[in-house]
Amino acid sequence: MTQSKAPFSTAEYERRLCKTRAAMADAGLDALFVTDPSNQAWLTGYDGWSFYVHQGVIVTMEGEPIWWGRYMDMMGGRRTCWMDHANILGYGDHFVQSTVVHPMQDLAEQLKTRGFTAARIGVEMENYYYSAKAHAVLTEELPEATLVDATALVNWQRLVKSDVEVDFIRKAARITEKVMLTAIDRAAPGVRKNDVVADIMKAGIEGIGDDWGDYPAIVPLTPSGLDATAAHLTWDGTPMRAGEATFFELSGCYRRYHAPISRTVFLGTPSDDMLRAEEAQLEGIAAGLEAARAGNRTSDIANAFMDVLAKHGIERSGRMGYPIGLSYPPDWGERTASIRTEDETVLQPGMVFHFMPALWMDSWGLETTETILIRENGAAEPLCDLERKLIVKG
């Protein structure tokens, strides 16, 4: 163990490793190769914008995890991981974006050297950072091994947060409040959207006091009017206009932990149908929070919301939320459970979700969402202290 910038204690990392090994044992794995940057950071503390090249963490059934990446990033590994430097490996730069050789050839050698030539090795088949090519090369280089799909094996271990993780998310939530208030304050007819986003970004990265702001895994989503019927458009330089709704989906970020939230701002007087939708949405969220309690299921949250919507005669389908916490681009969701009618995940204290029952209509969108913590007792706790309503600016 050496001194590093890793944000948690060695005991916390060992707890995580222990949970991961139990899941590996259940899956009959001898080793696991973790490519998701969030999983890497969760297990080792590794933190750098280097995930655009192949890198990952090797977990076996004993010893420290091994961080493996580009030689140039090994220095970043030494600075940020909690493990001994002997467990931070670098491959040569000639492997980077080459059409002749592939980094997975180096990884295969590392696995063979450690006795995993004919092992059962888990890989994250469904991950941004484990390409089809990477899998093909690793398969070819380890002909005697069995590569097993271990997608989300580590992600599932992250679902229930430790107390120190919840502390980090609460700090992120304070930053979220600040950025949302900045957005609401700045929104006005004639103000260019990019200027609003510039202030949001500045507010978020400044952070609050000693709690400096990190970059969120998703940029501010801030579409207005017709653009707000689409869920994921980013900003441009168009001035905001009276008579339009703008939704702000934003998150503060504290040391890679998130607490996303959405509010919708209407400049002028909203239409009656938007106000009716707001009423239904707020009532539905309240019902969802009541249903979001330990022992219930994710589907109970979705059904509670949908029942209210149906009562109000509004149709909606699709997912209404996902677990959040530690994350890297391009997604702040954890990609395990979903808040949707067909998901049967049992809620436990310490789970944190972005409860996201947005309404996207033909000509406008209404996003009012909360980051919620499942508690020992009672309804879920919304972690951001922000008035829950359609914000109308006259």
Add this chain to the structure above:
Amino acid sequence: MTQSKAPFSTAEYERRLCKTRAAMADAGLDALFVTDPSNQAWLTGYDGWSFYVHQGVIVTMEGEPIWWGRYMDMMGGRRTCWMDHANILGYGDHFVQSTVVHPMQDLAEQLKTRGFTAARIGVEMENYYYSAKAHAVLTEELPEATLVDATALVNWQRLVKSDVEVDFIRKAARITEKVMLTAIDRAAPGVRKNDVVADIMKAGIEGIGDDWGDYPAIVPLTPSGLDATAAHLTWDGTPMRAGEATFFELSGCYRRYHAPISRTVFLGTPSDDMLRAEEAQLEGIAAGLEAARAGNRTSDIANAFMDVLAKHGIERSGRMGYPIGLSYPPDWGERTASIRTEDETVLQPGMVFHFMPALWMDSWGLETTETILIRENGAAEPLCDLERKLIVKG
């Protein structure tokens, strides 16, 4: 064709389609499935932060390209793509992050419906957004088709920029100058790094005049002191200190086009070995720019730089640059040619590279880099007008 927010003319998109089809013909492809968000945007104009779910562009040998993605993002496709709405397809939300069904099942149906059941279909095997799982499912769902690795087929078509693309990169370069001057101005002992980054972000997204700023594909890289020996660490809340070097690797972004650059700021009096390294680096960059001319090769740039370094007795290996332009996270490089001694790409007018001969030493890093345009005649043009030297603040 319908009105959209796509930033280029239909003629420009048709030119791109035409180049892509020629490359497809050379590769003997009947169809191409493009997952790289940069390639999607380059072909169709699609622009949204939705690449964290499966989406892509189908290019066949006739007709418009087809954008395919999550149903929720189809609205974003209609708002941003240049094609007819009939060529913008959405799959149901139940496919999203499901462990039971996979979006590639829907894609396979779309391909079959269009007569590609037994076709030769190109896929981008080495891309963040084409997972090992996606490939496995698509292969299974199209048993009679031949899936061919077409990694970077579109990227290579992007290597030589059109005049309108160079205009966009020049606009990005103006924003880059602004953010770098902001960084240099703010850097001082006692100033927290995150506060510097907050101002960098704000300056970049405000943009310059009507040229509003977009989000760069990589966040500001701004490490100091020992952290600067690692290439890709992001910021934290530590105050800057006298006696330390900080490198700033930053890019403005104009409608997804980039012009990255690096400068190193030293607070205090730099050591003699850093000054010697600076002298070698600057002389090497000048030699590299001279070698970066149409008809020469990428390796000529690398060798010109390395020869100067060798003369100064400095050892360095690895890549020294890559083409840049349109990009999405996690990388602003185009992932085709590299500026390195073993790369033999012939330089042509209109190519734009981030020439990146950084020096990472044992106890400090020195990054001085340029975005350069290969011209019809003469040495390459550095697109940012910023003094090229180690910035010393006393």
